[in-house]
Amino acid sequence: MNLDEDTCEWLGLPSPLEMYQQHCLLLENEIHELNLLLSKARADIFGLVSMLDEARAKKDEFAGYLRQRGSEAAAMRKQISDLTSSAIVSKREADNLRLIVNELRSRPTTIV
Template sequence: MPIDEDTCGWLGLPSPLEMYRQHCGLLENEIQELNLQLRKARADIFGLIAMLTEAQAKKDEFAGYLRQRGAEAAAMRKQIADLEISASSNRKEADELRQRLGLVRAR
């Protein structure tokens, strides 16, 4: 529908140029808001990356700690096994000595 520019003023309608300016202003405001949101999103992403890096460093540190504790636990299990074998051997020797002592007393 063609707009007669002479009637726009007295009908209270904006001219096409005024509508374009208004639309341009709205678009500029929207672009500014989107840029602010984009900056905030980038800052959030940067923060998340920093948190991830810190978490990975802590994970690596704890993995090393667990490896050390695992090695210590394995050494202790071996030591316990050796002590059990030694205790078993000592029990056998003690039983043999008791038997000999029993034979010597019986004579």
């Protein structure tokens, strides 16, 4: 006669089979909870991957925009350089013409 089996009933202690069943239920609940967490983590990862793809697409779009604006800025810098050079040449020519005009005015004219 096993004393443990006899005393389990009147002391209100669970039998080994009941303890195994309870432990099995706890494990099933934990596995179910972990599966829910795993599903949520997968959904979060999928969301992050899609956000990353959107960010990369926007980055590529803005990089193209910046390249276009950079080429426009380079063309404008060249145009400014050309205009500056042209202005310097025009100023030199104007100064030379002023000198010639001033020389012509300063010469005494003789009346015949």
